Amino acid sequence: MGLVVSELRQTPVGEQALEIVERKGLGHPDHICDAVMNEVSISLSREYIKRYGVVMHHNIDKALLAADGSRKTSDSSTRKDTFDTKSNWHEAQRLFETYSAEREDSTEQTTHQQQ
Numbered sequence: 671m672g673l674v675v676s677e678l679r680q681t682p683v684g685e686q687a688l689e690i691v692e693r694k695g696l697g698h699p700d701h702i703c704d705a706v707m708n709e710v711s712i713s714l715s716r717e718y719i720k721r722y723g724v725v726m727h728h729n730i731d732k733a734l735l736a737a738d739g740s741r742k743t744s745d746s747s748t749r750k751d752t753f754d755t756k757s758n759w760h761e762a763q764r765l766f767e768t769y770s771a772e773r774e775d776s777t778e779q780t781t782h783q784q785q
Contacts, residue, residue, distance in 0.1 A: 696767065703733035705770070 681687055694700045711730040718726045 707733045713732040
C-alpha cells in the first residue's frame with residue numbers, strides 16, 4: 671500500500687465559521703472503556719514490575735461495553751427483557767461516576783501517604 675497525498679478541496683477547519691464535533695463525556699461508553707482499559711494497563715504494569723522488574727510491552731487498548739437486562743418471571747425463571755437504553759445508560763453512568771470518585775479518593779490518599 672503506497673502513500674497517497676491529495677489536495678484539500680474544502681475550507682480548512684481552522685478557517686471555517688463553524689466546526690461540529692462529538693464530545694464523549696464521562697458517561698459515554700467510549701470514555702468508560704478507555705478508563706477501564708487504562709486501569710487494566712496500570713495494574714498489568716505494576717504486576718510486570720513486581721514479577722520482572724520492568725514493564726513489558728503490552729497492548730491493552732480495546733474494550734467492548736455491553737449491557738443487557740433480565741428479570742424474574744412468576745415461575746422464578748429468568749427472562750431476558752429488551753434492552754432499556756435509557757435506564758441502563760444512567761445506571762452505567764452512575765457506576766462510572768462512583769468509580770471515578772473512589773479512584774480520585776484513593777489517588778489522593780496515596781499521594782498524601784507518600785508525602
